[in-house]
Amino acid sequence: MKKFYPLITLAVLLVLPLLGFSTYVMHIFILLLMWATIGMSWNLLSGYCGQVSFGHAAFFGIGAYTAGILYSKAGASPWLGLPLSVLVVGVFAFIIGLIVLRLRGPFFALATLASGEVFRVSAENMEWLTNGTLGIMLQKRLWVSKEPYYYIILVIAVATFLLMKYLIGSKLGYFFVAIREDQDAADSLGINTTLYKTIALVVSGMITGVAGAFYMNYMGYIDPHIVFALHDVSIITIMIVMVGGVATQWGPFVGAVIMVMLQEAVRSIGSLGALHQAIFGLLLIFIIIFLPNGIVGDFGKIKRFFGLGRVRA
Amino acid sequence: MSLLQVKDVSKFFGGLAAVSGVSFDVNENEILGIIGPNGAGKTTLFNVINGFYKPSKGDIIMNGKSIAGRKPHEICKAGMARTFQIVRPLRRLSVFDNVLASAFLRAKNKADAEKIATEVLKFTDLYEDRETLSKGLPLGKRKRLEIARALATRPKLLLLDESFAGLNPAELDKSIEIIRNIKKSGITVMIIEHHMKVIMSISDRIVVLTYGQKIAEGTPDEIRHNQQVIEAYLGEA
Numbered sequence: 001m002k003k004f005y006p007l008i009t010l011a012v013l014l015v016l017p018l019l020g021f022s023t024y025v026m027h028i029f030i031l032l033l034m035w036a037t038i039g040m041s042w043n044l045l046s047g048y049c050g051q052v053s054f055g056h057a058a059f060f061g062i063g064a065y066t067a068g069i070l071y072s073k074a075g076a077s078p079w080l081g082l083p084l085s086v087l088v089v090g091v092f093a094f095i096i097g098l099i100v101l102r103l104r105g106p107f108f109a110l111a112t113l114a115s116g117e118v119f120r121v122s123a124e125n126m127e128w129l130t131n132g133t134l135g136i137m138l139q140k141r142l143w144v145s146k147e148p149y150y151y152i153i154l155v156i157a158v159a160t161f162l163l164m165k166y167l168i169g170s171k172l173g174y175f176f177v178a179i180r181e182d183q184d185a186a187d188s189l190g191i192n193t194t195l196y197k198t199i200a201l202v203v204s205g206m207i208t209g210v211a212g213a214f215y216m217n218y219m220g221y222i223d224p225h226i227v228f229a230l231h232d233v234s235i236i237t238i239m240i241v242m243v244g245g246v247a248t249q250w251g252p253f254v255g256a257v258i259m260v261m262l263q264e265a266v267r268s269i270g271s272l273g274a275l276h277q278a279i280f281g282l283l284l285i286f287i288i289i290f291l292p293n294g295i296v297g298d299f300g301k302i303k304r305f306f307g308l309g310r311v312r313a
Numbered sequence: 314m315s316l317l318q319v320k321d322v323s324k325f326f327g328g329l330a331a332v333s334g335v336s337f338d339v340n341e342n343e344i345l346g347i348i349g350p351n352g353a354g355k356t357t358l359f360n361v362i363n364g365f366y367k368p369s370k371g372d373i374i375m376n377g378k379s380i381a382g383r384k385p386h387e388i389c390k391a392g393m394a395r396t397f398q399i400v401r402p403l404r405r406l407s408v409f410d411n412v413l414a415s416a417f418l419r420a421k422n423k424a425d426a427e428k429i430a431t432e433v434l435k436f437t438d439l440y441e442d443r444e445t446l447s448k449g450l451p452l453g454k455r456k457r458l459e460i461a462r463a464l465a466t467r468p469k470l471l472l473l474d475e476s477f478a479g480l481n482p483a484e485l486d487k488s489i490e491i492i493r494n495i496k497k498s499g500i501t502v503m504i505i506e507h508h509m510k511v512i513m514s515i516s517d518r519i520v521v522l523t524y525g526q527k528i529a530e531g532t533p534d535e536i537r538h539n540q541q542v543i544e545a546y547l548g549e550a
Contacts, residue, residue, distance in 0.1 A: 190389035
């Protein structure tokens with residue numbers, strides 16, 4: 001039964017748009033799939049390979065700006081930004097990796113955080129290229145209805161899921177986990193840790209970059225504060241995976257569902273204002289204390305709590 | 314023919330000479346014991362040989378090629394594997410996956426790696442525990458897992474850092490048997506050990522370090538009767 005879960009999920013996702021949901025609900029589904037994709041990519045680098053990134057906004061933003069600049073400066077279709085962002089973000093991720101992958105643990109996390117901020121400030125000031133804080137706006141989005149966007153992001157999400165499944169089951173996956181558990185031991189066992197950490201970072205960055213390029217196409221407007229945002233991109237990405245389940249296949253999906261819903265719910269209560277940041281913070285503390293492996297990772301624990309799971313003899 | 318030559322190797326940390334001017338050869342298919350009082354520089358010597366530290370002076374030659382200053386993973390690919398004094402299993406992985414991760418070094422594909430891992434686990438008598446998470450293993454088995462992981466990289470030379478420390482008598486016998494079998498399978502072993510009875514019985518030759526310097530080298534019998542060694546351990550009369 002369990003091995004059919006992915007197929008069932010896919011079938012449900014395929015027919016969702018045919019059920020006649022409102023455009024608002026479709027918008028939520030699109031965001032959900034986009035965040036799940038970004039979550040999966042973060043999970044590869046930080047969950048499996050253990051290099052906790054606080055700077056995925058850098059890759060998201062570079063991807064978005066690749067599509068945006070392609071449109072505003074070269075007059076090309078921003079959709080070309082999807083394949084191009086793979087290349088551009090790949091190059092940037094490699095260069096960022098040369099610097100930040102020399103660091104370990106909290107120092108790595110801080111360096112990635114800083115790299116995200118560096119790109120935000122750069123995008124604000126390189127007005128000749130990025131239009132600065134004015135941002136880039138598409139004159140006309142390709143489609144008015146949500147369905148085409150939904151299917152495009154669904155393809156990206158499914159492709160990412162399959163890629164992750166393949167990578168984690170392969171030699172690379174074992175090397176990533178070995179590096180996470182003990183980098184020195186991994187090194188002495190013949191694993192070129194610098195090489196494999198770079199691979200994890202570049203692949204992770206590329207996928208987030210594609211999601212960024214999609215965001216440009218879908219939303220039709222970007223500025224540095226939106227796509228290079230520390231709390232709205234980098235931190236949310238971390239929360240999605242932490243809540244869903246670090247180093248699990250389904251964690252990013254579950255996390256994306258919860259976080260996107262929560263974000264929308266909180267936003268609809270106007271009187272809450274900036275308090276929603278505090279709610280996310282409390283949620284994160286709760287998860288770290290009670291469900292350190294996230295909802296997927298600690299599912300057995302949750303079932304036991306509600307008295308549902310069978311007690312193992 | 315010697316498999317590994319350590320030539321006048323020194324390692325300084327600031328002004329402290331943790332290892333100074335040490336030279337010896339490791340012959341093919343022997344068990345070479347390294348002994349010495351606490352702080353003699355045994356583990357530092359291992360870290361230099363295995364590539365964690367770059368030697369401050371001197372050269373290390375394996376199979377006729379210098380490996381001094383190369384990265385640990387390159388040295389491992391060249392055929393040297395090691396274990397750690399303080400065991401460092403990949404904690405959240407099962408015993409099997411621990412060994413599998415290092416078996417990939419020589420394997421062509423996953424099936425091949427699984428074959429190597431199974432073989433090594435049977436060899437080290439851990440096959441029954443293959444599903445256990447490695448952080449849940451008792452110390453004796455964790456020490457053996459270290460050896461299994463190193464063996465899965467198919468080394469020519471195996472460096473064992475206190476693989477016997479803290480074992481009970483039954484585990485001790487098991488580990489001695491495994492190390493004798495490793496030698497039989499054609500792998501050269503270098504071993505740091507405090508357990509005198511063990512090291513005297515399994516080593517072909519022994520090198521003695523004190524304060525970072527080599528003070529003696531020879532067969533267990535020669536070492537047992539060496540005046541300098543006795544002084545180093547018992548103090549001067």
